[in-house]
Amino acid sequence: MTVVTSPVRATFLPFAKPDVDHREIKAVSDVIASGWLTTGPQVKQFEAEFAAFVGAKHAIAVNSATAAMHLALEASGLQAGDEVITTTMTFAATAEVVRYFNAKPVLVDIDPITLNIAPDQIEAAVTPRTKAIIPVHVAGQAADLDAIHQIAQRHGLIVIEDAAHALPTYYKNRLIGSISDFTTYSFYATKTLATGEGGMITTHDDAWADRCRVMSLHGISKDAWKRYTSEGSWYYEIVAPGYKYNMTDVAAAMGLVQLSKLDEMNRRRQQIAAQYDQAFGVHPALEIPRTHPDSTHPYHLYILRLNLAALSIDRNAFIQHLREANIGVSVHWIPLHMHPYYRETYGYTPEDFPVAYREYQRMISLPIYSAMSDQDVTDVITAVTQIANHFRV
Numbered sequence: 535m536t537v538v539t540s541p542v543r544a545t546f547l548p549f550a551k552p553d554v555d556h557r558e559i560k561a562v563s564d565v566i567a568s569g570w571l572t573t574g575p576q577v578k579q580f581e582a583e584f585a586a587f588v589g590a591k592h593a594i595a596v597n598s599a600t601a602a603m604h605l606a607l608e609a610s611g612l613q614a615g616d617e618v619i620t621t622t623m624t625f626a627a628t629a630e631v632v633r634y635f636n637a638k639p640v641l642v643d644i645d646p647i648t649l650n651i652a653p654d655q656i657e658a659a660v661t662p663r664t665k666a667i668i669p670v671h672v673a674g675q676a677a678d679l680d681a682i683h684q685i686a687q688r689h690g691l692i693v694i695e696d697a698a699h700a701l702p703t704y705y706k707n708r709l710i711g712s713i714s715d716f717t718t719y720s721f722y723a724t725k726t727l728a729t730g731e732g733g734m735i736t737t738h739d740d741a742w743a744d745r746c747r748v749m750s751l752h753g754i755s756k757d758a759w760k761r762y763t764s765e766g767s768w769y770y771e772i773v774a775p776g777y778k779y780n781m782t783d784v785a786a787a788m789g790l791v792q793l794s795k796l797d798e799m800n801r802r803r804q805q806i807a808a809q810y811d812q813a814f815g816v817h818p819a820l821e822i823p824r825t826h827p828d829s830t831h832p833y834h835l836y837i838l839r840l841n842l843a844a845l846s847i848d849r850n851a852f853i854q855h856l857r858e859a860n861i862g863v864s865v866h867w868i869p870l871h872m873h874p875y876y877r878e879t880y881g882y883t884p885e886d887f888p889v890a891y892r893e894y895q896r897m898i899s900l901p902i903y904s905a906m907s908d909q910d911v912t913d914v915i916t917a918v919t920q921i922a923n924h925f926r927v
């Protein structure tokens with residue numbers, strides 16, 4: 535491949551990198567020195583501060599968003615043969631958790647502007663077996679929750695928001711986390727709050743919160759960490775065959791520091807997004823993300839779309855040229871219905887969801903994280919602009 539950019543940078547710019555400084559390192563090393571490594575006081579404090587932050591009645595810390603969604607579906611009473619409607623434009627986790635129950639993930643198409651699940655497609659997919667809807671806030675921008683809740687109310691469905699990208703996101707001036715039956719978060723290494731691995735469930739319902747907590751730790755009927763403290767007792771009861779999804783105090787200590795930095799990290803991503811918007815918004819071959827007036831955009835991802843009619847190369851070649859320029863990028867996502875498992879199990883073809891299929895072919899996620907330097911941002915802008923100019927038709 536011929537190099538079309540002037541040498542942009544000497545070292546590779548990773549697509550994502552956590553924003554970690556001495557504060558996280560101190561918090562984690564204090565926990566290690568304390569001798570208490572697993573679920574304990576740090577987790578309890580993280581849950582309390584997280585619930586207060588998003589305005590939720592309950593927050594249950596777990597070891598991934600996948601676990602969080604699994605527990606939310608379990609607490610909802612999902613059964614084999616039930617159906618759960620979700621978007622094809624999401625990560626593996628959102629639909630696989632439905633399969634854990636031998637239930638059916640019913641995929642639907644997206645809104646072409648926000649890339650979020652299209653409410654009219656949800657309505658068309660509801661059947662007597664539908665039990666829940668899992669909207670995903672793609673890149674962090676809120677899905678059309680009012681329309682989704684209207685459908686849910688009409689048909690008696692549970693709404694579980696996959697908010698892995700949506701921390702913090704305001705939908706109609708309300709912070710995501712207190713709006714639906716359940717909201718689930720990811721603290722995976724690349725997310726806007728990173729603990730390495732981790733997740734959170736928020737809910738307003740006492741019984742659901744209790745069920746999630748019990749099932750997150752072997753189906754044991756009380757806070758197991760109390761068992762090991764001096765106030766605790768040796769007695770416990772197993773009330774269901776639960777899972778092993780608890781968060782460690784090491785992760786929670788990091789989460790507490792990250793939570794205190796959330797606004798600061800968000801501000802930096804807003805700055806970067808504004809620079810990208812300004813640089814790419816005027817280019818005829820590039821389409822910048824558009825923010826819906828109902829939602830803020832925390833820019834967990836900055837999904838640039840190519841105007842393929844204005845370029846002589848496709849998206850894959852564009853990415854290849856960015857790699858040559860030492861810029862790490864990604865694609866969010868290859869729609870679920872295009873993957874072998876979903877194709878073979880449910881007989882999907884790419885054209886079944888034409889909007890997702892079309893947008894997939896022209897999307898590139900650019901690096902956007904608070905640990906990026908001004909030079910990093912300039913380098914991304916330079917490389918993207920040079921490639922777009924070179925292949926413009």
Ligand SMILES: *Cc1c(COP(=O)(O)O)cnc(C)c1O
Pocket residue numbers: 597598599600601624625627628670696698699719720721722732733
């Ligand atoms: C990252 C992600 C998940 C999975 O999160 P884990 O914490 O890794 O389980 C689920 N849904 C979406 C939309 C994600 O981006």
